Amino acid sequence: MVRFKNRWVLIEILGGPVTSKSGEEYENHHINSITAGMLHNTLKDAIAANYGEYGLGCVQSSLNVKYFSNHTNIGILRVSRDYHQMLLVSLFFIKEINGSPCYITVRHIGGTILKAQRAAIQYDLETLLRRQQQGNSSLDVDRLSRNAKEEIMKIES
Amino acid sequence: MFYDFNIPYPTSAADRVGYENLKKILVQLSKYRRGVVALNHTVVGKVNASQANPILPVEASPDIQQLSRLTVVADDVTHNYGLHSNNPTVNAFDLLAIRTSNEKVFAAACSSYEIDIISLECSSRLPFFLKGSTLGQALDREVYFEISYAAGIRDQNARRHLYNNAxxxxTVTKGKNIIFSSEALNALEIRSPHDLIAFGVSIGLNQAKAKDCITENCRRVLKRSETRRVTHKAVISVVSDKSAEAVKKRKNEADNSQNAKSRKTQ
Known part of the structure; x- marks a missing residue:
């Protein structure tokens, strides 16, 4: 009996560069309105656009948004290993989510959930700190990163 | 190191929006470690010897090295486009590329033109077949083929042509002598090197070759353009006093450290 294998993909959604509040430097626009459901729909649409019904059928049962944080726009996706290339290509060609222009970068791909979780926690903290530095001083980094950590570690395959 | 050899440069100096976009693109690129970027100026038809290089470096992060590139759009094989190393305009640019929709020009570019990059129009159907015999000549001469992906992100139809051409x-080049570049018109069309490797795998390269397309191959293009521009018949180059001194100094230092080492061992 062969185990069903997955790929865990850590992604980050980023908006285009805009001038920061201080005026001089550029920073990536943070899109507030994305939810896990929206992301899931966008992914399905993208796979349908690139690979058609066949592609959608291949990944539909395994594709899942396991975690998504609104504060950092970092998410963990799970997809069956056989078809993860389809997901990566679809991510490459995504240019907007629900009408707001953005792009998606893959931060980590792995076969075990633990590595994805660790990477997610690290990127989460880094992004929160960066956002705080860029003028969102009202951001409660301690609390948010603690919550994110708890939520991420709760994920099970 | 990360390379992107096709960032369009605004055609008129008054194009404020274009410059703003260009700045944003460079900001976007500077996120991916150190990078080398070529700003592209396109000329349709003959390259006059009297034209100056219009590209000025854009204010950007010091991690990004900015080069200039000239793309000549050529469609007639009997026409003289002035692509030789005696043309001062051609030599003013760091890279020289050609883009064509004519099979004869394409064959001539593969076999004899003194250029670095053959840029394939990826957003529309290529009007000719890519033949192994023609492309083989380009591979022998170390001329590189460029695939630009941004049009495919912008438009679904273009994506189909991009995949078809790529x-x-x-298949014909067996994954050799290919470089990826963006040709991005805004910052959102820039993709990170890791995503580009995934794209490379999807067009039939393996991981290592896909990585070469954005690193090693691009470095080779730069070396090639150097031998085309600064050397006499690709044999001799003249080094200015300053760099010669630097080389001498480095050599002396190396000698000294070696002496010190040998003294220690004695």
Whole structure:
């Protein structure tokens, strides 16, 4: 009996560069309105656009948004290993989510959930700190990163 | 190191929006470690010897090295486009590329033109077949083929042509002598090197070759353009006093450290 294998993909959604509040430097626009459901729909649409019904059928049962944080726009996706290339290509060609222009970068791909979780926690903290530095001083980094950590570690395959 | 050899440069100096976009693109690129970027100026038809290089470096992060590139759009094989190393305009640019929709020009570019990059129009159907015999000559001469992906992100139809052209190119060249570049018109069309490797795998390259397309191959293009521009018949180059001194100094230092080492061992 062969185990069903997955790929865990850590992604980050980023908006285009805009001038920061201080005026001089550029920073990536943070899109507030994305939810896990929206992301899931966008992914399905993208796979349908690139690979058609066949592609959608291949990944539909395994594709899942396991975690998504609104504060950092970092998410963990799970997809069956056989078809993860389809997901990566679809991510490459995504240019907007629900009408707001953005792009998606893959931060980590792995076969075990633990590595994805660790990477997610690290990127989460880094992004929160960066956002705080860029003028969102009202951001409660301690609390948010603690919550994110708890939520991420709760994920099970 | 990360390379992107096709960032369009605004055609008129008054184009404020274009410059703003260009700045944003460079900001976007500077996120991916150190990078080398070529700003592209396109000329349709003959390159006059009296034209100056209009590209000025854009204010950007010091991690990004900015080069200039000239793309000549050529469609007539009997026409003299002035692509030789005696043309001062051609030599003013760091890279020289050609883009064509004519099979004869394409064959001539593969076999004899003194250029670095053959840029394939990826957003529309190529009007000719890519033949192994023609492309083989380009491979022998170390001329590189460019695939630009941004049009495919912008438009679904263009994506189909992008895959069609890219796959054909990969099959015929066996994955050699290909470089990826963006040709991005805004910052959102820039993709990170890791995502580009995934794209490379999807057009039939393997991981290592896909990585070469954005690193090693691009470095080779730079070396090639150097031998084309600064050397006499690709044999001799003249080094200015300053760099000669630097080389001498480095050599002395190396000698000294070696002496010190040998003294220690004695």
């Amino acid at each position: 796959k054909r190119l990969v």
